[in-house]
Amino acid sequence: MKGGIGRTASLEIRTPEGVVFSQPLASPVTRFLAYGVDLVIISLMQATLREGLQLMVVISEDIAVAVQIALFFVLSIGYPILLEWLWSGQTVGKRVVGLRVIDEGGLGLKGTQIVVRNLMRAVDAIPAFYFVGGLACLLSKRSQRLGDLAAGTLVVRSPRSRAPRIQDLLGRMYYNCFREHPHLEARLRQRVSPEEGQMVMHALARRDDFEPEERVRLFGEMADYFREMVTFPPEDLAGMTDEQYLRNVADTVFRGRG
Amino acid sequence: MILDLDQFVRREQGFWKELESFLGKFEGRSDTRFTLEDARRFHYLFQRTSSDLAKIQTFSAEPELKRYLETLVARSYPHVHEERGRRRGSFAGWFASTFPRAFRRHYKAFWLAILTALVGSAFGTFVVLADPDSKHVLLPFSHLLGDPSERVAEEEKRAADPEERADQGGRRGTFSAYLMQNNIRVSITALALGLTYGVGTFIVMFYNGTILGAVFADYIHAGESEFLFAWLLPHGVIELPAIFIAAQAGLVLGRAMLGWGTNVPLRGRLRRVRPDLVTLILGASILLVWAGLVESFLSQHHEPVIPYSVKIAFGLVELVLLVIYLAWCGRHEKREESRG
Known part of the structure; x- marks a missing residue:
């Protein structure tokens, strides 16, 4: 687990295979948004039920009202329990916002965990608008409300990320004079960190978004930074613009050894 | 590379x-x-x-x-x-064995909940006898604020009137559903307040005991014991134990939070008690559904419609059955498990 005040914490899990993966924890605000969506859904379902039960009034008003009270109660308690159980830790609200409830060890949710975390809302919702739960979330290292603590659960962000399509950008690459010096390329690959490589890709992809002067200044600063990492023969760099230099860096880093 | x-x-x-x-x-x-x-x-x-x-x-x-x-x-x-297996079983098996066994595993917490309610009711009794006007502060229900003997006379008069009876009969389902959801809500709160290291659960039990003590003292003092027992016993013998069971779950949770007498860390302690918490609160809820039905369809009928003795006898039979159920059901499986 890593995290701290002012940045989003994440749960880090090391699998028995030795692979480490992290799960970004949901902030109280996003959780409240998901809860808001669920509240709207519950209200809509209750309104639909009320309309449907109007038909029953013909038979008996007493039974219609009794069924309504019972169903409203079952719906308010049962909605999150049933959906989190059926959809592996998600309700409609959590799906919309991209959140998921997981076991604090990264394992699957048990039915008892789902029931306990939802029944504990009785305390988390005190005195109103989940004040206690929200406060617990803010103070807890792992953004847990009291119900999560009792149930041993965490709420994580679960975005449906896709494999990135970097081929488009790489496909536009041209002749790279760095390829004439494989040993220097290897050194560059070794020294460029993932974040630095990513920064170059983003800067090149968004080149048209920059003001021309700013682009020249930015690419100049970036090219200088990478020039200091590895020194290529000056004769190969003659007449090369900063942007071309960065394209060569990106090509070397992302294309690998061609 | x-x-x-x-x-x-x-x-x-x-x-x-x-x-x-x-x-x-x-x-x-x-x-x-x-x-x-x-x-x-x-x-x-x-x-x-x-x-x-x-x-x-x-x-x-x-x-x-x-x-x-x-x-x-x-x-x-x-x-x-995932190593933790999924337990699959029938509802009948759960009700006949899992629930009563979970209850017996934590029987001390159950008695503690009763004891707290008794202390509360002693306080309620004392306050009402010492200062009858304090009823207005203690009792949350308007129909309990008046003179007990006047209420008994009024209820019996209403019961004798066929029109009034028909009118009341037309609201029984609603009343029953309201009672069920209200009592289940109170039970869930008693459980959830276990998170406050059990303090909140104690307070809920003490408060409910106070109300009960005040009502008992008020009616017995007015000489209306028969009406009181006939009114409360049919549903009370199930409703009160159910709420005590919910409080029992709250106290089990509170104890897990405190971690007395164990070196197991908090997460482990909570993991251990979690299945029992769910079993107890679910069992309590089922009992409360029954109590709600009885309260609405039997307890609210007074003499001359149903003799008080019949209502009291019904309550006592329920109590005996509940004690047998909670004390004996599932014992056989425990012996088989220990042999295995």
């Missing part, structure tokens, strides 16, 4: 997509079952993707791809590494 990312993605993408389609099936239905071949393939895909993630973490320059693979591995991980 940095991977040839383009080639790497092209080579592995098929496996990632296949793993994703497996996960879609798993996450769509919680009870999905796979053949042995499917399980083997899923395990292979998980290992392959984990290995891709390991490569990416060490060599790559692509945070987006890393996040994508992390999501895949994180989603697959519980399906591969």
Whole structure:
């Protein structure tokens, strides 16, 4: 687990295979948004039920009202329990916002965990608008409300990320004079960190978004930074613009050894 | 060394997509079952993707791809590494054995909840006898604020009037549903307040005991004991134990929070008591549904419609059955387990 005040914490899990993966924890605000969506859904379902039960009034008003009270109660308690159980830790609200409830060890949710975390809302919702739960979330290292603590659960962000399509950008690459010096390329690959490589890709992809002067200044600063990492023969760099230099860096880093 | 990312993605993408389609099936239905071949393939895909993630973490320059693979591995991980088996059983088996056994496992917490309520009721009795006007502060229900003898006379007069009876009969279902959901809500609160190290549960029990003590003192003092027992016993013998069971669950939770007499860390203690908490609160809720039905359809009928003696006898029979159920049901299985 890593995290701290002012940045989003994440749960880090090391699998028995030795692979480490992290799960970004949901902030109280996003959780409240998901809860808001669920509240709207519950209200809509209750309104639909009320309309449907109007038909029953013909038979008996007493039974219609009794069924309504019972169903409203079952719906308010049962909605999150049933959906989190059926959809592996998600309700409609959590799906919309991209959140998921997981076991604090990264394992699957048990039915008892789902029931306990939802029944504990009785305390988390005190005195109103989940004040206690929200406060617990803010103070807890792992953004847990009291119900999560009792149930041993965490709420994580679960975005449906896709494999990135970097081929488009790489496909536009041209002749790279760095390829004439494989040993220097290897050194560059070794020294460029993932974040630095990513920064170059983003800067090149968004080149048209920059003001021309700013682009020249930015690419100049970036090219200088990478020039200091590895020194290529000056004769190969003659007449090369900063942007071309960065394209060569990106090509070397992302294309690998061609 | 940095991977040839383009080639790497092209080579592995098929496996990632296949793993994703497996996960879609798993996450769509919680009870999905796979053949042995499917399980083997899923395990292979998980290992392959984990290995891709390991490569990416060490060599790559692509945070987006890393996040994508992390999501895949994180989603697959519980399906591969979950050791805790799913217990499947019938509701009848649960009701006949699991619930009473969970109750007996934590019987001390149950008695503690009763004791707290008794202390509360002693306080309520004392306050009402010492200062009858304090009823207005203690009792939350308007029909209990008046003179007990006047209420008894009024209820009996209403019971004798066929029109009044028909009118009341037309509201029984609503009243019953209201009672059920209100009592279940109180029970859930008593359980959840266990999170306050049990303090909140004690307060709820003490408060409920105070109200009960005040009502008892008020009616007995007015010489209306028969009406009182006939009114409260049919539903009270189930409703009160049910609320005590919910409080018992709250106190079990409170004890797990405190961690008295054990070196097990908080998470472990909570994990251990969790199934019993759910069993107890579910059992209490079922008892409260029964109590709600009895309260609405039997307790509110007074003499001359139903003689008080019949109502009292009904309550006592219920109590005996409840004691037998909670004290004996499921004992046989425990012996078999210990032999096994």
